[in-house]
Amino acid sequence: MNAPVVVVGSGLAGLSAAWAISPADVVLVTANALGEGTASAWAQGGIAAALGADDHPGLHARDTFTAGAGAGDLDTISRITNLAPGVVRELVSIGVDFDRRVDGSFDLALEGGHGRNRIAHVGDxxxxxxxxxxxxxxxxxxxxxxxEHTELLRLLVDDLGAVSGVEVSSARGAEVIEARRVILATGGLGALFAHTTNPLSATGRGIAIAGRVGARLDDLHLVQFHPTALDVGLDPMPLLTEALRGAGATLLADGRRFVDELRPRDVVSAAVWDQLQEGRKVSLDARGLPEVTSRFPRVAALVAQAGLSLSEDLLPVRPAVHYSMGGVTVDECSRTSVPGLWAVGEVARTGLHGANRLASNSLLEAVVTGRAAGLDATDQEQRESQLWPAVVAPADPLIIKHLDGPAGHDDQVLATVRALLTKSCGVLREGEELFAAVEQLADLTDDNAGYVGWLIARSAFLHGASIGAHRRIDDRTLAGAA
Ligand SMILES: Cc1cc2nc3c(=O)[nH]c(=O)nc-3n(C[C@H](O)[C@H](O)[C@H](O)COP(=O)(O)OP(=O)(O)OC[C@H]3O[C@@H](n4cnc5c(N)ncnc54)[C@H](O)[C@@H]3O)c2cc1C
Known part of the structure; x- marks a missing residue:
């Protein structure tokens, strides 16, 4: 039990886990340089916390539950939103210079679905x-x-199904690190779709690796679409932050407004999607915002790279896959159903987001879940306990696809997965198309991208209701209600 804890991934979730584990030994394995190649570093908006004088964690919790279509877990929501103000203050204590007002209070931004100005931010x-x-x-x-520059290839488990180590690959070649405690912090899966705001490395590898050793996975069909990705042919698509709409930017279809821009993302995404289906051009208009370029320098630079001007041009937009609400199912300590395995951040399914994530709740979730796992893993070590009191139910055996050796992903398979998921698992979904995608993807499950693509499409096929971020056009519950 004295082997170090292994943390995989160095976004906010993995870094937070390592922070909590220190001074106990932790090996932090990450595919790039520390903190790089992460969605965390791309976040523009900020981190949600009830810090305003007119705010309260209970209001934050209510907005989170509402945005999640009432499908979130109330205990998880309340636990994480209660911790949020403290998380922001701790980040300040390690040097994060959040924007302040002249009176020294946090300059809190407004984003869609939030009933209060609640987003602590550092510019954009x-x-x-x-x-x-x-x-x-x-x-x-x-x-x-x-x-650094070390990739997790697969998890190793003993005869009882408990984690016994990780197989990793680096410039030194492949090697095994023995470990009884592994914290997965490998991020999301947006890059399995052709239109995404995520780093192209976000192919859901952690989900594949955990699923192959029998970890329970849930809600993989619940994928959030960001309504305003800049649609100029770039891959991934540059994000035009929600804060622009919070500051007053409007959405236009062939020059006319068509939606309340501050509704939750699913509502705005579905409205944009409808307009595109009707053959209209949808654009974001931030031209009238005072000092927009100096207030949103990062966005202005992204837009300029595409040959457009934030202050002078209408910006073509379309919904793009942005976030995965589903993932490896965990309990409040971030324990999965596999003994010795924790999952934190976007790779985890905590129940915070329900069927749709409220804006700026995921950096918060990454810090809270990372820390919970780090503390729990260290506590396990102190107690030298062999017990695994996880409350997560076992996985559905039908979705576990073991392999003898490690699986990577092939670029051709990835291209196929991106095309199939984009066609079948977009904002609007339909059963027959989903069934066809499941059948095609079933042949690709030896590949990690193919496996996760199959899991997403299968979950989408099996969940016939319109909830959260997407609409089932063959939704029988809607037909029944009509
Ligand atoms: C453009 C954009 C803007 C966003 N804006 C916001 C925002 O304003 N507020 C908010 O709350 N959320 C925002 N989000 C969502 C948020 O950024 C992510 O949900 C969150 O950062 C996820 O953190 P994470 O630590 O789980 O994963 P990541 O930050 O993605 O880190 C994953 C880590 O795992 C590593 N990794 C993956 N696979 C392996 C492997 N096999 N071996 C080794 N290492 C591996 C990666 O290299 C990386 O270090 C945004 C997302 C995007 C894409």
Missing amino acids: RSGAAITAALAAHVRTLPGVHVR
């Missing part, structure tokens, strides 16, 4: 600022051993 480069500060902090911590 919040994720980069928080990730850089936390990565620098973690590097200084005792007990933290960073293994």
